[in-house]
Amino acid sequence: xxxxxxxxxxxxxxxxxxxxxxxxxxxxxxxxxxxxxxxxxxxxxxxxxxxxxxxxxxxxxxxxxxxxxxxxxxxxxxxxxxxxxxxxxxxxxxxxxxxxxxxxxxxxxxxxxxxxxxxxxxxxxxxxxxxxxxxxxxxxxxxxxxxxxxxxxxxxxxxxxxxxxxxxxxxxxxxxxxxxxxxxxxxxxxxxxxxxxxxxxxxxxxxxxxxxxxxxxxxxxxxxxxxxxxxxxxxxxxxxxxxxxxxxxxxxxxxxxxxxxxxxxxxxxxxxxxxxxxxxxxxxxxxxxxxxxxxxxxxxxxxxxxxxxxxxxxxxxxxxxxxxxxxxxxxxxxxxxxxxxxxxxxxxxxxxxxxxxxxxxxxxxxxxxxxxxx
Numbered sequence: 001x002x003x004x005x006x007x008x009x010x011x012x013x014x015x016x017x018x019x020x021x022x023x024x025x026x027x028x029x030x031x032x033x034x035x036x037x038x039x040x041x042x043x044x045x046x047x048x049x050x051x052x053x054x055x056x057x058x059x060x061x062x063x064x065x066x067x068x069x070x071x072x073x074x075x076x077x078x079x080x081x082x083x084x085x086x087x088x089x090x091x092x093x094x095x096x097x098x099x100x101x102x103x104x105x106x107x108x109x110x111x112x113x114x115x116x117x118x119x120x121x122x123x124x125x126x127x128x129x130x131x132x133x134x135x136x137x138x139x140x141x142x143x144x145x146x147x148x149x150x151x152x153x154x155x156x157x158x159x160x161x162x163x164x165x166x167x168x169x170x171x172x173x174x175x176x177x178x179x180x181x182x183x184x185x186x187x188x189x190x191x192x193x194x195x196x197x198x199x200x201x202x203x204x205x206x207x208x209x210x211x212x213x214x215x216x217x218x219x220x221x222x223x224x225x226x227x228x229x230x231x232x233x234x235x236x237x238x239x240x241x242x243x244x245x246x247x248x249x250x251x252x253x254x255x256x257x258x259x260x261x262x263x264x265x266x267x268x269x270x271x272x273x274x275x276x277x278x279x280x281x282x283x284x285x286x287x288x289x290x291x292x293x294x295x296x297x298x299x300x301x302x303x304x305x306x307x308x309x310x311x312x313x314x315x316x317x318x319x320x321x322x323x324x325x326x327x328x329x330x331x332x333x334x335x336x337x338x339x340x341x342x343x344x345x346x347x348x349x350x351x352x353x354x355x356x357x358x359x360x361x362x363x364x365x366x367x368x369x370x371x372x373x374x
Contacts, residue, residue, distance in 0.1 A: 001162075001163050001165055001294070001297060001298060002144075002160055002161070002162060002163070003137070003141075003160075003161045003163050003294075004147075004158045004159065004160060004161070005130070005134050005137055005138045005142075005158070005159045005161050006130070006134070006156050006157070006158050006159075007128045007129065007130035007134065007135070007138070007156065007157050007159070008128060008129050008130060008154060008155070008156055009114075009126060009127070009128050009154075009155035009156060009157060010126075010127040010128060010129060011126055011127075011155055015123055015126055016155065018118040018119070018120040018121075018123055019116075019118060019123075019148065019150070019155060020095075020150070021118070021119050021120060022098070022117075022118040022119045022120075022148075023094065023095055023096070023098055023148065023149075023150065024094050024095075025059070025060055025061070025119050026061070026065060026068075026069055026098045027092040027093060027094050027095070027096045027098070028059075028094070029056055029059050029061060029066075029069050030069050030072055030073050030092040030096075031089075031090075031091050031092045032059075033048065033052050033056065033069060033070070033073045034073050034076070034077075034089040034090045034091065034092070035089045036051065036052055037051070037073060037077065037089070038088075038089040043073070043074060043077040043078070044074060045070060045071055045074040048070045048073060048074055049067070049070050052070070053066060053067075053070065056069055056070070060119050061119075062104075062117060064100075064101060064103045064104050064117070065098075065100075065104060065117060068098065068099045068100070068101070068104075068145075071099075072092075072098075072099065073090070076090045076092075077090060095149070095150045096149075097147040097148065097149035097158070098147065098148050098149075099145045099146070099147050099148075100116065100117070100145065100146050100147070100148060101145050101146075104116065104117040105117070105146055105148075105157075107138075107142070109135070109138065109139050112127060112128055112129065112135075113125050113126055113127050113128065114126050114128060114157070116148070128157065137161055137163070138159055138161065141161040141162055141163050141164075142159050142160070142161050143160065143161065143162040144160035144161075144162070145160055146158065146159045146160065151230075152230060163298055165297060165298060165300065166298065166299055166300030167300050168300050168302060169255065169257070169300055169301060169302060170302075172255065172256050172257035172301075172302055172359070173254065173255040173256055174254075174256050174257075174352065174356060175189075175256055175257045175258065175259040175304070175352045175355035175356050175359065176188050176189055176190055176247065176250060176251045176254070176256050176257070176258050176259065176352060177189040177259045177347075177348040177349060177350065177351030177352030177353070177354075177355060178247060178258060178259065178260050178261070178292070178348060178351065179261070179311070179344045179345075179347040179348040179351055180260075180261060180263065180285050180288065180289075181196070181344060182196055183195070183196055183197065183329060183330075183344075184196060184344050185199070185239070185243060185288070186243050186247065186288070187342075187344035187345055187347070187348050188247060188250065188348055189345070189348040189349045189351070189352040190250055190254065191345070192246060192247070192250060193344070193345075194243050194246075199235075199239065202235070203232060206228070206231070206232050209228070210225065210228075213225040236284055236287070237284075237287065240284065240287050240288040240291050241291055243288060243291075244288060244291035244292040244295050245291075245295060247292055248292060248295040248296050248299055248301055251296065251299075251301045252299050252300075252301055256301075257301060257302035257303065257304065257355065257359060258292060258296055258301055258302070258303045258304075258355075259303075259304050259305075259306055259351050259352050259354060259355020259356075259358070260289050260292060260293075260303060260304070260305050260306070260351075260355075261305070261306060261308035261311070261351060262305040262306060262307060262308060263285050263286070263289070263308060302359065304355045304358045304359050304362075305358075306351055306354035306355055306358055307354070308351070311347045311350040311351055311354075312326055312332075312343060312346075312347045313325050313326055314350050315332075315334040315336065315337060315339055315346070316339075316341070316346050316349035316350050316353070317334065317337055317339045318334060318336055318337040318339065320334055320335065320336035320337065322334075322335050322336070326343055328343075329343065330342060330343055330344075331343055332346040332347075
């Protein structure tokens with residue numbers, strides 16, 4: 001499987017100027033080529049290379065960067081859901097990511113530096129940094145292109161790594177059900193509960209601060225808002241990584257699979273009162289599910305998705321479904337058999353059971369073939 005490992009570049013002021021000029025020239029060339037491609041009606045890689053390779057080199061690009069610009073434009077048009085409208089070419093931002101291959105970018109992992117092509121010449125000794133775990137993956141599995149990008153004034157490299165997958169556990173010993181929520185971000189049928197109260201308070205404080213800065217509207221308020229931009233998204237991403245890692249480790253340790261709720265379209269289906277809409281629409285359930293899925297794939301843990309309907313109202317013991325089974329957010333009390341449990345834990349047991357039946361129905365039969373009779 002492919003993963004992108006991000007490392008942060010630490011350029012000197014002169015190196016930063018060279019990197020900025022390189023991104024600008026590459027993306028201006030890509031926009032120029034996009035216009036030409038639309039005018040000529042030729043958007044394939046081969047057609048674009050025959051059309052504009054020489055002219056791209058005349059715009060200050062070397063051979064490999066010119067080829068990468070050609071491919072970037074061709075891939076952009078290939079990814080469009082429909083044919084581009086006349087007069088509306090794909091436009092590339094001046095700071096859009098630019099791919100580099102090993103001819104344009106070389107790594108010195110022990111020294112934690114890279115040598116990279118720029119329009120001002122080859123930059124050598126460009127320092128980078130990253131987490132030790134990420135750098136270990138980079139050293140062992142880097143393969144393919146690397147993207148140079150700038151975000152919020154910082155420079156990064158996104159390196160493609162080919163990670164070997166563990167053999168899939170085809171006979172899991174049950175499933176770990178994962179109930180996703182707001183008060184508790186994730187609750188598993190094995191007893192793991194990741195509370196969201198503290199995070200919710202921080203998110204509410206951030207929201208109020210953003211509103212205050214927007215109302216103020218001064219230059220310093222805008223500068224402060226820009227400095228804080230992305231902080232909440234980075235915090236959410238970090239928490240989702242930690243939760244997903246813990247869930248996958250638990251499933252791998254117990255020899256089980258993972259059952260997740262299929263929450264596609266939940267924001268359109270669910271109708272909530274106004275105070276509860278902000279938490280629902282601001283938390284990234286899809287991101288958490290994606291992190292669980294790719295970490296599980298890497299570990300060889302099977303993942304299934306189940307229908308979440310009535311998992312919070314169904315008794316995990318007698319399977320009686322009743323809205324009254326949920327007298328409060330945290331309490332589940334079955335009206336039929338009297339079973340009492342934490343509501344999220346009860347839901348996670350229902351999800352685990354549905355995951356098992358989904359797996360059994362979809363798995364290949366292990367029964368021996370019947371003997372032929374004459």
